Amino acid sequence: MDTDIVQIPFDGRSIDIEYQWLRAERMTRPLVVFLHEGLGSISMWRDFPRQFCEAGDFRGLVFSRYGYGGSTPRPHAEKWGADFMHRQAREALPALFEALDIGPGRRHGKPWLLGHSDGGSIALIHAASFPDAVDGLTVLAPHIIVEDLSVRSIAVTRETYLQTDLRDRLARHHHDVDSAFWGWNDIWLNPDFRRFDLRPLLHDIRCPALAVQGEDDEYGTMEQIEGIQRYAPQTVLLKLARCGHSPHRDQSGALTAAAVAFINTHTSNIK
Template sequence: MTDQAVTAREGFVELDWDGRRQRVEFARVGVDDPAAPLLVFLHEGLGSVSMWRDFPQQMAQALGWRGLVYSRPAYGRSTPKRAEDRWRPDFMHRQAQEVLPQVLAALGHAPSSSGERLWLFGHSDGGSIALLHAAAFPDQVAGLVVCAPHLFVEALTVASIEEAREAYASTDLRAKLAKYHDDPDSAFRGWNDIWLDPDFLAWNIEAEVASVRCPVLAVQGQDDQYGTMAQIDRIAQGLPAGQVELLKLDACGHSPHRDQPKALIDRVVDFVHRRAGPDSRSK
């Protein structure tokens, strides 16, 4: 790991993970100020650095913070999944407890060396990963924003993912995903296969979420085709009163940052300033 790679605005870092050397695509957004807080963006189950478009830049700029975006292994321009590999039901735990800490360390944000307490912004699977990371490392996370996170498997989610499987086989969905992933089969199959695996139906992270100690803003669209309000309601029910704030958006599907970006950014800025204090632009 070189100093140039650590300080670059975009590029790749390399990790030893899952039995091999893998590269991870990253981009830095927001202010270029090492004293500003860091917000790490964790993408959805079919996401990548490029699929966020300019939302991380808008969000970080509105806060006056630094932002870090990366594509998990198998996504974007990161190392693709091998065709024979099959993810296990603990795949989000491994991303939260193994991959994210390695990415942070490779980019100079390891809490043991930097002293930083991170904020995480996670969408869908990325929201679940954010919650799992905060539960595993409660002293290292200052706050969470989770949009359309999954805490357990719902019939609605499975039905929508089955529809996505049919669309991938019979429409131009693969070609559309190829705009954001070097290997769209890697991204799609990894996500789709595990969510439709019978062994995944019992997946539930409510016990882990009960260990989260930081403030949480949980966001869900009223028209989300991949999850119901029960997902974020369970976060509020499982944590002490006052720790969690809920934002339920009308005219909004599974991606609040695309469907309602202004409402989301405005609420996140308000949430952060209240929870992190009036000097949150620099701390």
């Protein structure tokens, strides 16, 4: 897998962000930016972004956030605060878009954001904070509040990381797997993170939104997407049977068909 590196300013220093363009030559088609989950990276998406872009005849941008994949690792002594997703949405993502010439009036135009789990939450925060900067959202198993179910499952994941081969499997996808895992796990299990709540922001989202949740999601209930629709009533819900926390793996066909149709119906980038 060939990826590139771009440097962006973040937290008073320059950091490397690993990224990959997909079908970049399709300049008249919508651009979909993929935002990965809390333990994700470019390679953790596997083939889904490319297959999704081919199905919709879209362009794509996949990247690994700070601390993940081939991007600059989080120093082990650096502890993320309860606002870590807000900072990614309001500081790191705009800096990346500027560096890659994405956004209104720029070469690559306004993107669609497709985010999974933490990446879905970051997409929601970005769209609420910069309502004119995105064409639309597709969020898969996003978090708008911290539920007991989420905390219990993340605590189980901690034990799995310590006691099984999960660390070795994740290490294939991150330059510093312990940095990636503990950055995510420590803040999610920090009692201060219980105050994480996106509901006050959601009414600022003006773009079309498709919110997707699996009926068997072990990290969140349907309240996570139903809550989005209450505050942003233009949101369309997709509830998938026989689907856990990763709709793009468990129900890839159903998700792709629905999301491609949604983007093609609502995007302003089709020419």
